[in-house]
Amino acid sequence: xxxxxxxxxxxxxxxxxxxxxxxxxxxxxxxxxxxxxxxxxxxxxxxxxxxxxxxxxxxxxxxxxxxxxxxxxxxxxxxxxxxxxxxxxxxxxxxxxxxxxxxxxxxxxxxxxxxxxxxxxxxxxxxxxxxxxxxxxxxxxxxxxxxxxxxxxxxxxxxxxxxxxxxxxxxxxxxxxxxxxxxxxxxxxxxxxxxxxxxxxxxxxxxxxxxxxxxxxxxxxxxxxxxxxxxxxxxxxxxxxxxxxxxxxxxxxxxxxxxxxx
Amino acid sequence: xxxxxxxxxxxxxxxxxxxxxxxxxxxxxxxxxxxxxxxxxxxxxxxxxxxxxxxxxxxxxxxxxxxxxxxxxxxxxxxxxxxxxxxxxxxxxxxxxxxxxxxxxxxxxxxxxxxxxxxxxxxxxxxxxxxxxxxxxxxxxxxxxxxxxxxxxxxxxxxxxxxxxxxxxxxxxxxxxxxxxxxxxxxxxxxxxxxxxxxxxxxxxxxxxxxxxxxxxxxxxxxxxxxxxxxxxxxxxxxxxxxxxxxxxxxxxxxxxxxxxxxxxxxxx
Numbered sequence: 448x449x450x451x452x453x454x455x456x457x458x459x460x461x462x463x464x465x466x467x468x469x470x471x472x473x474x475x476x477x478x479x480x481x482x483x484x485x486x487x488x489x490x491x492x493x494x495x496x497x498x499x500x501x502x503x504x505x506x507x508x509x510x511x512x513x514x515x516x517x518x519x520x521x522x523x524x525x526x527x528x529x530x531x532x533x534x535x536x537x538x539x540x541x542x543x544x545x546x547x548x549x550x551x552x553x554x555x556x557x558x559x560x561x562x563x564x565x566x567x568x569x570x571x572x573x574x575x576x577x578x579x580x581x582x583x584x585x586x587x588x589x590x591x592x593x594x595x596x597x598x599x600x601x602x603x604x605x606x607x608x609x610x611x612x613x614x615x616x617x618x619x620x621x622x623x624x625x626x627x628x629x630x631x632x633x634x635x636x637x638x639x640x641x642x643x644x645x646x647x648x649x650x651x652x653x654x655x656x657x658x659x660x661x662x663x664x665x666x667x668x669x670x671x672x673x674x675x676x677x678x679x680x681x682x683x684x685x686x687x688x689x690x691x692x693x694x695x696x697x698x699x700x701x702x703x704x705x706x707x708x709x
Numbered sequence: 710x711x712x713x714x715x716x717x718x719x720x721x722x723x724x725x726x727x728x729x730x731x732x733x734x735x736x737x738x739x740x741x742x743x744x745x746x747x748x749x750x751x752x753x754x755x756x757x758x759x760x761x762x763x764x765x766x767x768x769x770x771x772x773x774x775x776x777x778x779x780x781x782x783x784x785x786x787x788x789x790x791x792x793x794x795x796x797x798x799x800x801x802x803x804x805x806x807x808x809x810x811x812x813x814x815x816x817x818x819x820x821x822x823x824x825x826x827x828x829x830x831x832x833x834x835x836x837x838x839x840x841x842x843x844x845x846x847x848x849x850x851x852x853x854x855x856x857x858x859x860x861x862x863x864x865x866x867x868x869x870x871x872x873x874x875x876x877x878x879x880x881x882x883x884x885x886x887x888x889x890x891x892x893x894x895x896x897x898x899x900x901x902x903x904x905x906x907x908x909x910x911x912x913x914x915x916x917x918x919x920x921x922x923x924x925x926x927x928x929x930x931x932x933x934x935x936x937x938x939x940x941x942x943x944x945x946x947x948x949x950x951x952x953x954x955x956x957x958x959x960x961x962x963x964x965x966x967x968x969x970x971x972x973x974x975x976x977x978x
Contacts, residue, residue: 508852537854548849551840562853615853 460519461486461619461651462507467516469502476502478675480516484619484651489641491654491666493697498672500655501545504621507653508542509533521618538566541612541650545624547604549596555607556592559583563614582610585647586640602633609640613648620644620652626661638664659698671697744936751856751863758864765868769830773876776829777822781880784821785887788812793895802896803906809888810907811915818881819919820967823926826873827959831934834865835955838938839948847939862939866931873927874920881919918974925970926963933959 462484469477476499484490494500505511506518509525518525523536549558559579563570570578583589586606596604605625612620625641626634638661644650645665656662662669662683669686671679673693679686687698725732789809796802838861841847850857889903934955941951 505848510848510851534854534856537852540852542849542852544845544849546845548845550846550849551844552837562855565855566853611849611853 459486460484461488461521462653463517463519464503464507465517467503467506467518468514469499469506469511470514475675477506477513480672480675480677482670482677482680484653486618486651487645487649488668489645489652489654489666490668490670491656491662492670492672493657493659493662494672495657495697499675500672501623503672504542504623504653504655507619508540508621509537538615539618541609541615541617541620543605543609543612543620543622543625545627547596547608549599549604549607549611551596553596554592555583555588555594555596555599558596558607559611559614562611566615578614582614585613585643586610587636600633602629602636605629605637606640609644613644616648618650620648620650622652622654622656624655624657626656626658631660634658634661635664637661641665657697740940741932741936744939745932747858748863748866748932751859752867756859758860761860761864762867765864766872769826769865769869770872770875773826773829773872774879777825777876777880778883780821780825781818781883782887784817784880785809785813785884785889786891788817788884789888789891805892805896806888806898806903806906807910809892810885810911813884813888814881814911814915814919816967816971818884819877819922819926820963822877822880823873823923823930823963824960826869826876826927827930827933827956827963830869831930831955831959832952834869834931834934835938835941836948836952838862838865838935839941839951840938842939842941843944843947858939862935865935866928869931869934870924870927873930874923877919877923914974914978918970922967922970925966929962929966930959933962 460483462482464480464482467477467480467482468475480499480503482490482503492500492503502511506513507520507525509528513526516526520536521539523532525533525536528536549555550561553561556579559582560575563575563578579592580589583592586609588603588606588610591599591603591607596607599607609622609625620641622641625637629637641652641654641661642665645652652665654662654665666683668681669679669683670677671686671694678691679689679694687694689695789805792805792808792812793802796804796808838847841861847857847861850860885904885907889898889900892898892903893900937951937955937958941947943950
């Protein structure tokens with residue numbers, strides 16, 4: 448698959464992180480992280496649970512403040528930005544949550560309309576409806592428009608969550624564990640959707656996952672986060688062609704163990 | 710080894726200024742203060758969420774009407790039935806409308822309505838916001854460039870602050886009607902005579918203090934419910950705790966405020 452290869456055509460950085468540090472009490476989560484995500488590129492951040500992967504994208508989206516270091520998103524310094532500028536920047540960032548985070552008191556239509564009507568008040572009702580129908584079509588769930596989130600399956604919820612971010616046509620997508628808790632077929636559908644979003648919306652993405660199949664299928668580059676730092680960065684084959692035990696064990700658990708179990 | 714254990718125990722003790730419980734109590738008070746300051750800053754800055762405020766007024770006001778009406782009606786009847794024997798002993802049954810109106814307007818209507826609202830609306834706010842918090846819906850709102858504090862918290866606090874005085878007036882009216890029905894059934898007092906006697910003893914200060922109390926109680930219920938919900942942690946257990954704390958805290962504060970306001974009004978009177 449073409450998207451899995453490291454593509455040198457991506458030049459300008461969409462996200463530039465230098466020396467990022469974040470601790471919670473005595474627990475050091477990120478300890479001098481450096482990362483560059485170029486425009487149009489998908490990067491998968493791999494790491495064990497609790498290694499700070501989700502913290503990284505929460506800092507990028509301004510949900511958390513870093514202790515030190517620099518975080519630049521689309522040329523804006525997120526670690527030192529006014530509330531108004533952060534609001535404007537957030538319109539260009541889509542965040543797909545691990546739990547989907549759909550508003551459970553609203554129908555699918557209302558969930559999708561919410562960010563649009565609040566941020567683009569000049570849009571007519573017809574334009575809002577058209578945008579909703581378009582994104583629902585993109586994620587292949589047009590039939591769910593009147594349903595409540597509680598009536599959707601896990602995979603459908605993930606896709607509606609992605610659709611809700613796409614409605615604002617973001618330049619950056621942050622996916623937090625997009626395939627966790629899903630069966631392999633639904634995982635495959637989500638992977639295809641991530642690639643489709645990259646190609647159709649020309650987004651730069653960070654995909655937080657510990658599912659190597661997802662990483663291999665969707666990312667141009669892999670970044671391996673261990674002990675608060677990126678241990679290895681590169682394309683899939685380069686990263687896992689190593690004798691480093693921590694990286695190897697991650698690969699072996701995902702592939703060799705599963706194959707042995709078959 | 711023992712030395713190390715002693716040392717680590719000493720470090721653990723020294724982590725707190727006074728003790729874990731006392732520190733947590735004062736930290737909570739400070740955090741509530743910051744929450745209220747944040748509310749007042751947000752309430753006067755654009756964008757103003759008028760549509761959502763009206764929606765919340767409908768949710769907390771209109772949808773509470775049947776419950777407060779029933780409670781007010783029963784309170785009126787029960788209080789009348791309980792007061793009659795004592796007044797009859799002194800041959801003062803004719804004072805019943807006056808006694809009832811003073812009790813209902815000054816104390817029962819605000820207090821009963823506030824306690825009902827704390828149970829119904831306060832717990833609802835705590836559970837709803839708590840659930841949104843632990844399922845990342847509040848974060849989702851924030852990353853989609855909507856200020857969740859303004860949209861969820863400010864609107865709810867304003868709605869209950871505006872609607873509780875309305876509910877109190879309604880409860881007072883229904884309570885008086887319940888009382889009248891009981892008085893009419895027993896003493897055959899006319900509608901005009903009952904209300905003339907009732908309102909003769911009520912002053913503007915009584916009605917004003919009742920509305921003022923209701924406003925304070927509404928604000929308290931809103932702050933307690935939203936603060937607990939907005940700061941919920943630890944999954945579903947945290948949601949339950951938020952709903953529970955919202956009710957307990959607001960009921961406790963309502964009684965404290967009642968005591969203070971009664972002292973103030975009596976000093977003015």
